[in-house]
Amino acid sequence: MKDISCKLLVIGAGPGGYVCAIRAGQLGIDTVIVEMAKPGGTCLNIGCIPSKALIHAAEEFDKIAHLASGRNALGITTTKPAIDLSQTIAWKDGIVGRLTGGVSGLLKRAKVKVVQGRARFRDGKTVEVETETGRQIIRAENVVIATGSVPVALPFLPFGGTVISSTEALSLSAVPDRLVVVGGGYIGLELGTAFAKMGAKVSIVEAQDRILPQYDAELTRPVSKRLKALGIEVMTGAKARGLAKSGGALLVEAEDGTEISLPADKILVTVGRRPVTQGWGLEELVLDMEGAFIRIDERCQTSMRGIYAIGDVTGEPMLAHRAMAQGEMVAEIVAGHKRAWDKRAIPAVCFTDPEIVSVGLAPDEAKKTGGETKLGLFPFLANGRAMTKQGEDGFVRVVARADNHLVLGIQAVGQGVSELAAAFGLAIEMGARLEDIAGTIHAHPTEGEAFQEAALKALGQELHI
Ligand code: FAD
């Protein structure tokens, strides 16, 4: 097979890698991308998109089940619903197929050469790929490592049989009767909630003293309340110890030290993800590392000239939109543009029920910057649109500097607030002051009005509370 030489080689076609390759192609850079699985990476195939599809299906099912229970205030009656999970999964696979096909089309349109197979470094400028038709050697002036991450396994609870990762959880053919989730972070809560809504008896085992420890307690309170209402058992300060001998239960050390056996048809382990940095020759390049992750500077440059790293391999926050923004920036740097990471904030959204959004600094983090802060919180209880959607639980909170009112952080928890992430991100990125948000006409009736009211509240000028 003839060797390939190119200006840019991207390894991994997840959101980081494929965006980098598309932008590079658009900029006229001779680009090759290598992918060992499917275009779209974790996000499109086994992450963001499939999980949100499942969450949506579960929500629809739960809504109808609630209406069928006869205890609703809307005056709607219906019969008890049923769900055929294999059909739901087929629908989800259809969406994934459309999106990954779309990525392939975009790469083609940008004239990016796609090589299918596992890349392995020979040296910092040469990679070999085992393809279906033989070994392909690729030499490149610049290399972007975008190999992403995989689920962390617990040594005493290896994946296999009843013990599953998010990947298997997103392709089950039937809803398990009893699901035990180890890890009450992003994936554990998003998927645990979805399976509970579809009828599973769910228990969540979290090692820390509360769920979603990355968010402050005020933000996660409505989520905890809803988990309880859904009948999900949450054990905090608890440690998974291993499978019971029968294989049908998880042994857990509870907070008070007692050992409990939680019966389970499936045990979903979601205790974080680790970067894909080993087993493909990267170790031999001896790049500087930051813990398990590849160390990068503000241009995503690693310690070796001409080698960049983007996305989950470079550490937290392991989010698709961060990977994409890094990918786009690196393509422009390779094209000779003057670029450096200058983003003020990376929005984080947790698709729990209700959803959580956080952009910029939380109140405690803002206080740590030293200056005085102002805070405005507006509850959805006082928002007309939220009431009409039966979504009164939650709020929008704005944190700003007390001296010049520069907005430092915006958080929200509530039904459907993920869609407010765009407005929050824009406000922070454009350096909005409280007066800018308060002075913007927000359409009525929308949940977005709570954002304006939170800013008004921080200014002491609230109207609707
Ligand atoms: P990845 O998407 O992991 O892609 C890396 C690619 O590299 C893979 O396709 C892999 O096959 C390929 N690869 C690896 N090694 C090689 C090699 N040697 N040769 C060739 N190819 C290789 N993030 C969000 O922002 N929002 C969400 O709602 C969200 N939900 C998630 C839900 C779940 C269940 C999971 C697991 C993750 C979720 N994430 C979410 C995280 C998101 O998926 C990742 O942050 C994102 O995919 C990272 O992109 P990436 O390009 O760095 O890596």
Ligand code: NAD
């Ligand atoms: P996570 O870091 O969000 O949560 C892991 C949880 O497991 C933590 O709360 C941790 O305290 C707990 N834990 C760790 N070891 C444990 C043990 N032995 N026993 C019990 N609990 C334990 O990780 P995740 O849920 O696996 O998700 C991985 C990453 O994927 C996230 O960090 C996030 O970057 C990304 N993700 C994002 C979204 C989103 O943006 N909506 C959704 C899913 C995943």
